[in-house]
Amino acid sequence: MMNTLRWWSGILVAFFLLFLMRLFLPLPFSNEIIIFSIYVMGCSFLLGRVGFISFGQPAYLATGAYATAFYLFYFGTNPYVGILIGIVAGLAMTLIIGPLFVRLRSDYFALVNLALAVIIFYMMQKVLAPITQGDNGLWFLTNMTATPILDITRPKEFFIFAFLVCLAVWALYKYLNDTLYGAVALASKVNEDKVQFLGYSNFKIRFMGFIIANVTTALAGSLYAIYLGFVSPEMTSAHRAADPVVVTILGGVGTLYGPLVGSVAFTGMKDLIAGLIGNWELFIGFLLVFIMLAGERGIWGSLEPRLKALFARKNA
Amino acid sequence: MDTQLLISGVIFGLSIGSIYFLTAIGLSLCFGLMRIISLDQLFYYAIGAYITYAISVYTGSMWLGALGGLVVAALCAFAVERFIFLRIYERDIAFTMITSFGILIGGVGIIKAIWGLVPRPVMMPVMTQWTILGTEIPVYRLIVVVIAALVYAGIWLFLNRTITGKAIRAGIESVEHVEGLGINVYRLFTITFILAGTLSGLAGGLHAPLIMVDPQMGLEVMPFIFMVVIIGGLGSIKGTLISALLVGQVVSIGSLIYAPLAQMAPFAIMLLILLIKPTGLFGSTMLKR
Numbered sequence: 001m002m003n004t005l006r007w008w009s010g011i012l013v014a015f016f017l018l019f020l021m022r023l024f025l026p027l028p029f030s031n032e033i034i035i036f037s038i039y040v041m042g043c044s045f046l047l048g049r050v051g052f053i054s055f056g057q058p059a060y061l062a063t064g065a066y067a068t069a070f071y072l073f074y075f076g077t078n079p080y081v082g083i084l085i086g087i088v089a090g091l092a093m094t095l096i097i098g099p100l101f102v103r104l105r106s107d108y109f110a111l112v113n114l115a116l117a118v119i120i121f122y123m124m125q126k127v128l129a130p131i132t133q134g135d136n137g138l139w140f141l142t143n144m145t146a147t148p149i150l151d152i153t154r155p156k157e158f159f160i161f162a163f164l165v166c167l168a169v170w171a172l173y174k175y176l177n178d179t180l181y182g183a184v185a186l187a188s189k190v191n192e193d194k195v196q197f198l199g200y201s202n203f204k205i206r207f208m209g210f211i212i213a214n215v216t217t218a219l220a221g222s223l224y225a226i227y228l229g230f231v232s233p234e235m236t237s238a239h240r241a242a243d244p245v246v247v248t249i250l251g252g253v254g255t256l257y258g259p260l261v262g263s264v265a266f267t268g269m270k271d272l273i274a275g276l277i278g279n280w281e282l283f284i285g286f287l288l289v290f291i292m293l294a295g296e297r298g299i300w301g302s303l304e305p306r307l308k309a310l311f312a313r314k315n316a
Numbered sequence: 317m318d319t320q321l322l323i324s325g326v327i328f329g330l331s332i333g334s335i336y337f338l339t340a341i342g343l344s345l346c347f348g349l350m351r352i353i354s355l356d357q358l359f360y361y362a363i364g365a366y367i368t369y370a371i372s373v374y375t376g377s378m379w380l381g382a383l384g385g386l387v388v389a390a391l392c393a394f395a396v397e398r399f400i401f402l403r404i405y406e407r408d409i410a411f412t413m414i415t416s417f418g419i420l421i422g423g424v425g426i427i428k429a430i431w432g433l434v435p436r437p438v439m440m441p442v443m444t445q446w447t448i449l450g451t452e453i454p455v456y457r458l459i460v461v462v463i464a465a466l467v468y469a470g471i472w473l474f475l476n477r478t479i480t481g482k483a484i485r486a487g488i489e490s491v492e493h494v495e496g497l498g499i500n501v502y503r504l505f506t507i508t509f510i511l512a513g514t515l516s517g518l519a520g521g522l523h524a525p526l527i528m529v530d531p532q533m534g535l536e537v538m539p540f541i542f543m544v545v546i547i548g549g550l551g552s553i554k555g556t557l558i559s560a561l562l563v564g565q566v567v568s569i570g571s572l573i574y575a576p577l578a579q580m581a582p583f584a585i586m587l588l589i590l591l592i593k594p595t596g597l598f599g600s601t602m603l604k605r
Contacts, residue, residue: 053410055417100587103594107353107409107550111542112590118539119583127580242417249414279429285422292415293403 011170014257019163021264027155029267031227034162037263038169039220040251042213043244045173048254049182050209051189052106056113057244059120060214062236063093064221066124069138069231070131077145079152083222090218094211102206117236124233132233141229158227165223169216174256176212185209217244246288252301261300323451325568331457331526333564334464338519339537340544340556341471342512348488348551349508350405352412356396357516358534358541359423360389364517365524365533366427369438378441382521389517390510397509405505420534427531435530460522467515468557475553484508488551540567543582546596547589555598 022030043057067089068082076082101112124132132138144153152158176182188195188205196202225231234240243266251262273283291298339361346354364385371381396419404412442459445452475481484504487494495501520533527533544563548555563582571578589597 047410051410053413100591104590105594107347107413108546108590108594108596110410110413111353111546112586115539115542115546115583115586119580122580242414242421245414245417279425281421282425282429285418285420285425288418289400289415289422292411292418293400 011174014260015167022159027159031155031159031162033263033267034166035220035223035227036267037260038166039217040244040247040259040263041169041173042216044248044259046209046213047248049185049189050206052206053110053245054113055110055241055245056117057217058236058241059113059117060090060093060217061221062120062124064090064218065225065231065235068222068225069140072140072143073138077143078147079144079226080147082226086222087215087219090215094214098207098210102203102210114241117241121233121236135233137230137232139230152226162223177256246284249291250298252298255300255304258298258300262298265299320451321572323449324453325572327453327457329565329568331460332567333561334461335519335523336540336544336564337464337557337560338467338515340541340560341553342516343541343545344551344553344556345508345512349484350505351409352401353409353416354512355413355416356419357512358538359420360393360513360516361520362423362427362534363392364389364520365529366431368521368524369436369529372438378439378525385521386514386517390514393510393513397506401509424531424534433531435528437528438524440525456525463522471553480507540582543586547586549596549598552598555596559597
């Protein structure tokens with residue numbers, strides 16, 4: 001019982017703080033943070049645990065979002081089913097291209113993923129324009145019907161739903177970090193040859209990690225689609241390809257709460273900077289370079305050891 | 317298909333392939349010697365194009381502009397190498413890649429701050445058209461191809477005939493051995509990086525009259541440069557040349573057959589080649605040192 005409580009305590013404290021923020025900050029901001037942190041979590045897992053950097057996460061975000069949008073625009077009305085379809089689409093996409101991509105070295109992997117994001121952008125914007133309506137995007141806010149118990153078509157109740165989903169995602173990732181799989185994945189990041197000598201398949205480890213990360217990203221995509229009520233090719237454009245990587249680094253690579261802290265900081269800065277000077281690229285570019293030069297540990301990565309030291313002193 | 321259309325398509329493909337080659341060679345060289353993925357080459361490409369625009373508006377000569385663009389790109393590359401890359405050569409390849417992406421995005425921000433968001437046209441310096449086999453060919457495109465060929469020959473001579481070039485080639489094989497011979501490898505790194513940035517700037521300057529210059533142009537051409545580098549294999553100059561010409565032709569001929577094919581076909585080819593050979597056509601199997 002004590003162990004269970006201790007296991008959950010970190011997550012519960014983090015999400016209690018997140019819930020407190022909801023009381024002080026406007027609703028769209030909170031929703032944005034929640035969805036964005038789920039999006040970043042996939043990228044962070046890929047970079048921190050499996051050791052693969054991917055500039056192509058928007059591709060999987062768009063996969064989930066467009067799958068949800070297609071369902072809600074053309075076929076059905078139930079947003080929950082839409083989210084389910086988004087997840088399945090992300091899984092299917094990864095199962096098709098995963099074996100191709102995962103064999104590649106980590107540098108090629110990043111470039112190929114970015115290329116995929118650009119291709120999906122062109123597909124949604126031009127090639128499939130009759131279905132996706134090109135740059136205009138698909139609008140389906142009015143197509144969604146209200147659902148019983150938790151009506152996620154309304155932003156207020158959507159927040160509760162997204163909050164619970166986010167909590168579940170974090171519990172899953174904390175669990176993954178504790179399992180044998182998490183340990184082996186980390187080992188394969190550090191030294192793939194040794195992992196192979198121990199009898200594990202690097203390919204399987206990475207493929208598994210790729211699937212987990214991409215399904216999470218696709219889930220974030222379908223949450224975006226439901227929340228905004230429309231999708232456009234803009235979400236997969238190359239300019240936004242760096243966002244999840246930036247936030248991963250900003251929060252702290254490989255830490256559990258890094259994506260959460262990073263999303264809060266990033267979304268907050270984005271609103272502030274965009275309002276103040278409007279030249280977002282300039283700022284984010286130099287911020288990225290600065291963090292990399294300053295030691296690449298990020299906000300949570302530098303904060304965590306200090307907090308731990310603080311609590312250790314109290315207990316002693 | 318119409319022969320005339322085909323000929324002009326091939327010439328178009330050659331010129332676009334030349335531009336890709338000039339930009340991709342920087343990425344490829346930097347990877348070969350320093351083991352960094354220098355995405356900021358696309359920033360030098362964009363700045364080269366913008367300086368070309370600015371000078372050609374001011375003086376009326378596009379060639380002078382291209383020269384200026386080349387010089388400014390070289391200066392930018394030098395500054396970036398000095399202040400940023402010199403500190404992170406030792407780091408993991410993923411981190412140099414993220415840093416260079418940060419420079420690229422920041423560069424887009426700088427260009428936006430100076431020239432604004434509106435795309436600008438650059439005048440074509442040579443308007444004459446030659447008739448080859450009954451097809452009108454713009455001479456400027458041929459000039460671009462010739463310049464790229466000259467650059468390839470120049471780089472070949474530099475790498476094979478000069479002592480610095482030989483040291484760079486040896487460094488691609490093994491930096492430790494070169495260092496052991498008493499050669500300052502960081503000097504080599506600087507030279508290579510500036511060379512790469514200069515060629516990217518030249519590519520931007522030459523490309524500017526064929527398209528409109530706009531702040532996102534580096535990001536727009538990025539997927540194609542990637543494809544060239546990946547298909548050719550990181551670190552190989554011959555591979556880069558071959559794959560640049562291949563991608564150029566695929567883009568050009570593909571767009572004649574079915575317009576959206578121009579963006580999709582190179583990707584399909586890239587996937588096919590990676591399936592057969594995961595390191596690209598001429599790529600090295602070496603990992604990060």
